[in-house]
Amino acid sequence: MNQENKRILMIATGGTIASKRSETGLKPLITSDELLSYVPDARHFCQADAIQVLNIDSTNIQPEHWLLIARTIEDHYNQYDGFVICHGTDTMAYTAAALSYLIQNSPKPIVITGAQKPIDLEITDAKTNLLDSLRFASCSRAHGVNLVFDGKVIAGTRAKKERTKSYNAFSSINFPYVAVIHDDHIIFYLDDKDHVTGPAVFYHHLDSKVALLKLIPSMDAGVLDYMAEHYDAVIIESFGVGGIPARETGDFHSAIERLVRSGKTLVMTTQVTNEGSNMSVYEIGKNIKQEFGLLEAYDMTLEAVVTKLMWILGQTQDPQMVRELLYRTINRDILYPV
Structure with missing residues (x-):
């Protein structure tokens, strides 16, 4: 034509x-x-x-x-x-x-x-x-x-x-x-x-119960507990290439453990616009990622992570399928070698 x-x-x-x-x-x-x-x-x-x-x-x-x-x-x-x-x-x-x-x-x-x-x-x-x-x-x-x-x-x-x-x-x-x-x-x-x-x-289904937590210094990890109670998935926007604050009280570590054990989906990303996350670079990110097998956004935009999670959770709640679909490239959304 x-x-x-x-x-x-x-x-x-x-x-x-x-x-x-x-x-x-x-x-x-x-x-x-x-x-x-x-x-x-x-x-x-x-x-x-x-x-x-x-x-x-x-x-x-x-x-x-x-x-x-x-x-x-x-x-x-x-x-x-x-x-x-x-x-x-x-x-x-x-x-x-x-x-x-x-x-x-x-x-x-x-x-x-x-x-x-x-x-x-x-x-x-x-x-x-x-x-x-x-x-x-x-x-x-x-x-x-x-x-x-x-x-x-x-x-x-x-x-x-x-x-x-x-x-x-x-x-x-x-x-x-x-x-x-x-x-x-x-x-x-x-x-x-x-x-x-x-x-x-x-596709005809989306799960809108996806929340975003943007970390700032001094934040109380109780916010994460609240989100875990009210949402099916939480995205944490961390600093730099990604990590979780490690305090003597271990409050964020404990909150993440509770969220993961409850079967909710947690995805780590970065507040920095360009070049993406890589939690394996620093100890403060690598340890907790390995301990809980955390999902990571890598080079995806925040907008893509939010809507992709809504689409994924609208199709399945199975953790292995969630992981597989998050890392599947759709319309050029993720290139990082995972």
Whole structure:
């Protein structure tokens, strides 16, 4: 099929790109059809339809919304050649990662985009981002879940918002850009669609009982006990390459022992954005990892770890299967040699 004949479904969920000013601040009010009207040049390379599934600030995004978006794509998968999701930027990286696990092995491109400024402003990044996304979703060499923003194509599991105001808000963490888009040209750095075999696989369950504990000096380990009581999995963001505070009281050691013995899932990661964790480097991490067989995120982003655990625990509670699935590479999410 020629690029100009591609059928693309744009799915609107709200966010800054669809916002207008109100007395209480920016609020998503622009409809899906209105969004498309701002990018008339898209008619030159695709036939785009629009559907509105949400119109919310992305701060309010929940796992149920990820399931709704994935289900919408599944319901329309056979009718379209590609999909573009317009989304708020604040939780966009979480949504991109979640969709990477809910929709796997897709030969059709699924693109998430948004903007730092509303699309109805004279000076905005929204029109460029939306047009670039429609263009990428129309490309015969594109596949899988990716985030398109500021001319960069980022694997859905590798995106992180690192700037709150600038147009270059998102970076690809511990992984190269999939492609860049300049004017009407797409330059691929990773051109591997021929590796996608078989049909797309859709999943329909997530376990939202995943918690994050960000360590700070002086933290009481009782917080971990509370989390173990209320969640099925806990992610600990430690310092540097990873470790657990070793106090004379042994409070963190004891709390981790209780959590692991109770059958809950514990994953160690790092607060540092780039280069990932490796608990085997220092004694303070190596000993406790070996004692309890702790899982480790390595080079995965926090957004990927959170949503991957939700997806895994939505399929199985078996510890061995949890370990196997966490370390299985899905949409480029983990490369570290484990």
